Amino acid sequence: MNDFREYAGSRRAALRRTAYLLCGDWHLADDLVQDALAGLFVHWRRVRAGGDVEPYVRRMLVNGYLATHRRKWRREVATAELPEPAAADPHDDGTRDVLLRALAGLHPSQRAVVVLRYWEDLSVEQTAAALGCGTGNVKSQASRGLAHLREALARSGALEGEPA
Amino acid sequence: MTEHQDVRSALAELVADEPDLPAGTADIERRGARRRNRRYAAIGALALTPLLAGAVAVAVWPSAPPAQVTAQPSPSVEPVFDPNAGTQLAVGFPLGSAVDAVSGALPAGVALAELPMDLGWGAGGTLVLPLASGGTLTVTITDGACGVVTSQLTPAQATAAADAVCAAWVAAGSPPVLPADPSASERPDLAAR
Incomplete structure (x- = not known):
């Protein structure tokens, strides 16, 4: 599994940026990338033998992102008090x-x-x-x-x- | 994609302040390994579920009554056929067989009358049957020879009837016509009971 480690190490940052642009949250982007790469780990040998690692990961990433929008608990919830606003950059x-x-x-x-x-x-x-x-x-x-x-x-x- | 470079630049601005990456890829590998193990466990469970269901079904299936099981003979014992097993009746040539043989061998116009209740083999292996036209027909089986005596039949008809009785007797295994009485010691003492 050294080749997987090498692939994940080299692609993780780029995938994370794509995930952030998809969801707009760095923490959720980390979750999405980890989930996609963990899924790739399960099928690593088959996917690598097929030679389509990148499309596979990309699809898992997008599916994970779309799934978070389908989950009810991910949706916005109206609250009486506003959270503390972030400091302006x-x-x-x-x-x-x-x-x-x-x-x-x-x-x-x-x-x-x-x-x-x-x-x-x-x-x-x-x-x-x-x-x-x-x-x-x-x-x-x-x-x-x-x-x-x-x-x-x-x-x-x-x-x-x-x-x- | 040069025509969309403006959008790409704007998107690049969004990720410019990217925070540091969290834990390394080892954490991802552990997560993947756990997911793979769960997958294998799920596949194993799917494969085992029908087997377990079958085993449970066999275990709870109602079995044969115990009495039937215990009544089965042991396979090591050679079964012996004894038609009289379990009864105390003496072995003998059945009256019904003799009557049927005679009745079937009688010519037209000659028939047996209604049989009396106390019909039975007499001394010397004789059986007296009433005829419908009156009179009697005497069947004799002695030392393997059969005879029919009556005034209603010609000698040839009587011989045919005797042959029929003999055939029935041989078919029954040539049993003793008149069963021997049990010895005095074997007779039950009904008065004592």
């Missing part, structure tokens, strides 16, 4: 917050399409395979998600030259 000009809100405003599957297409640089076919849907669906979701993000960023002025 002096280096943040607000773009980060705008982008996080814009991503959070996307449907989970739409968000997954945007992240896989424009962060992981996957093709339409690879994205469709990772999500288990058709290429037409990926194209339409990517187009709508991209428009949503650009609109949000343009409103905040983060994208120079983009129409408001």
Whole structure:
């Protein structure tokens, strides 16, 4: 299992960043990556022999993320008292917050399409395979998600030259 | 993807302040090993469940009554067929067989009458049967020879009837016609009971 250790060690950080862009929470991203890699460990020999390790992990990661949205206990719960607000980052000009809100405003599957297409640089076919849907669906979701993000960023002025 | 570089740059900004990674890959391997063990256990349980269910079904299935089990003879003992086992009746040529043989051998117009209740073999192996037309027919079985005597039959008919009786007697195993009385010591003392 040394090869698994080597693979996990080299890919963990990148997978964690993708997971964070999917869920917007570093702790949950750690959970998602650990879950996906633990699942890969179980089927490591078969998946490695098939030569499709990366698509397998990516699909497990996306499935784990979508599953967290299906679980009832993961959903937001209204409370009477607001939690303590995070301290403002002096280096943040607000773009980060705008982008996080814009991503959070996307449907989970739409968000997954945007992240896989424009962060992981996957093709339409690879994205469709990772999500288990058709290429037409990926194209339409990517187009709508991209428009949503650009609109949000343009409103905040983060994208120079983009129409408001 | 140059046309989407703006979005990619914005996404890269989000992960720029990535915190340190938690525990190393050893923790992931332990987690994976636990998951693999659970998977093997689940597969084993799935495979064993039908076997256990079958074993339980066999165990709780109602078995044969104990009396039937104990009544079965031991396979090591050679079974001996004895038609008279369990009875105290003496072995003899059955009256019914003799009557049937005679009745079947009688010619048309000659038939047996209703048999009396006290019908039985007489001394010397004789059996007296009443005829429907009146008179009697006497069957005799002595020393392996059969005879039928009556005034209603011709000698040939009587011989045919005697042959029929003999055939029935031989078919029954040529038993003694008149069973021997039990010895005095074997007779039950009914008065004492």
